[in-house]
Amino acid sequence: MSTTVLEKVKTIKTLNDIAESGLNVFSGNYSLNTDNQNPDAIMVRSYNMHDLELTGNLKAIARAGAGVNNIPIDKCTEQGIVVFNTPGANANAVKELVLTSLMASSRNLFEGVTWTKTLEGESEQFSKLVEKGKKQFVGKEIKGKTLGVIGLGAIGAQVANDALNLGMDVIGFDPFITVNTAWNLSSDVQRASTIEQLFINSDYITVHVPLTGDTVGMFNQQTFSIMKDDVHILNFSRGELVDEKDMAIALEGGIVGKYITDFPTENVLKMKNAVPFPHLGASTKESEENCAKMAARQVKGFLETGNIQNSVNFPNATLPYTGKRRVTAFHKNIPNMVGQITSVISSFHLNIADMVNRSRGDYAYTMVDIENDVNDAIIPELEAKINQINGIVTNRMI
Template sequence: MYQIKTFNAISPVGLATFTAEYQINQKDAQPDAYLIRSVDLHEHDFPRSLKAIGRCGAGYNNIPLERASEQGIAVFNTPGGNANAVKELVLAMMILANRQVIAAANWTNQVQPGADITLEAAKSQFNGQELLGKRLAVIGLGHVGSLVANAAVNLGMEVIGYDPYLSADAAWQLSREIHRAPSLAAVVDQADFITVHVPKNEETTGMIDQELISQFKPTAVLLNFARHGIVDNQAVIDALNTKRLRWYSTDFSDALIHGHPRVTILPHLGGSTVEAEANCARMAAKAVMTYLTTGNLINSVNLPALQTPFASPERITLIHRNIPNMLGQISSLIAQHQINIENLANRAKADFAYTIVDVSDFANPDQQAALIQELAQIPAVSRVRLIHQPRGGNK
């Protein structure tokens, strides 16, 4: 029986994905896995029993990945699980920026009921523009960016995208009407809207800076529904105040931009739909179950993707440092116990690697325990697990 501990409010739809072999929040149980949303785990002490963390969402900056890897914990996220929700919100904010919907609604609510003549006479001050024919620049064409780009094409917009790391799979998802820009400067040139959809890392932090914003049209609208810190908010305020930018919409609050009349800030609503929360929880649950029961890795953010069918009833998995001679040490110890290797798979990601070894049957439980203990004592090994092939055959 596997024990799952949840943090935050996890969608019941996702929790229902767990089979009868899993218990959720069993009191005093040692958890095999966490299912989390936004809880900050950087100061959290992980119990030795913990083998996996499923993050119900795409971002994972609330998880200490290096420490998780050192303690042999696989971390998973749910890329694309909330992509449609974010796409819809971005489209909504583009419409709001162009049609002055919020300002018009606020003004109307202040007018006495029944003042139809006043309303009709004053509505011209809220004249807006249509999205049809406008140019949209999409920076980052992954799960969310590609959906936004395709939807904008369907709305009759001219769409140009920039993504130097665009995968072949992602490229297949894009409409042929989307133009590809060779640089950031080229993608923002003459754009009426600029929306950013990239992960936050050293390369992307502050990428929308003063220099790039200076190349925008003064009438442009900037949208950031990706991550806080990708846009330099001081540069945004400077551009708004000097009329080098028309509007800024974002999902991330900051004292620098709070209260500005041409900034719309939402309370991180991007993935806050019933459907998105269910999708993400379901994806996280499936990734955690797959890992615990088969050792296969899907959507891991700290370990490499690795999936292989069972070649024998017994499987040994190891999380270890990505250093020379690890496979030699592992194979040598297994051979010393006169156990045959039926299949071996190994893959690395940055400083850590993951190895799956399918072995022939052990002679007895003592031999089994001795080998697992010896493998765990290899200095660079973080975690060793012995997994029996699930009922029903290969998975």
């Protein structure tokens, strides 16, 4: 079998600084740079791509992180560009910061440190001032308290399990929990049948859900009204999950005792008992490396084999790669698409060795392995014939 297609140099464009350990995944026939105007794939972190032209050669975008709000998903789907993210790669980093914040806010450490620094220059009275002033920072222990965890994905499940080990009672709510997550979640985590049940019974609440039409502003006057007084709310997911006007009122009235958020805004900075972090959730060396390596491996696997894992707009689809020529097609999820694709392949007197078809909403993805050796000369014609099928978005032979 000719390997001309496989040996073609693939270009990767980086829009942010990507950890070197991730870029090292692209060994061999890959060219990496920040200037390429027509790359095969893009590696990105937080760069805003909404106004960026998506060129015709672009096949994949990989976000080295979980959130993809900075990527024009609908536009990518319409053009047949697969978008990857890296769920779980930064889970430990976020979990550690959530637990750190949980304990630090309970013991008023943030306020205590800030106050202690005001004593600079009071050398003669320093010890007496410390002993006298510490009374205003008396906190509470988390052992025996109830933590409500909204969203039991990669991060939420780890937070729940570790909070149990710290002696907390844990209530979890996630109507969309996956089988894999359920297996990793301790049986001691109590399951809330409704989110209201979690709100009513929690001393602390941490949220780990994506921003959607259903979750935007989920923390608001109505939900605050059924919570325990002095509840601590930790938000390391998205700032828009919280109605900031209602949060300010709840903090002022003591309904919410502390609001710890990784998404500072001008409004948050003005709030009483709000603790804003400069988006540090995944900001560890280990997390950045894990995300970069995971994103790079997914892109490399897709470019070289067509296999898709952790896509936010394509269906996940894998077929063991044997080195045979492979036809991949992204198309509308309408009747007889697979039949039309295989008919075109058969018209070139090619036999099918294996295939897979997966759908996601209005779109589907098909991979077909060819049994015969394929002459490179017919590949452009084969791809053109498949492109003529009504409903095909994009296709390529690997």
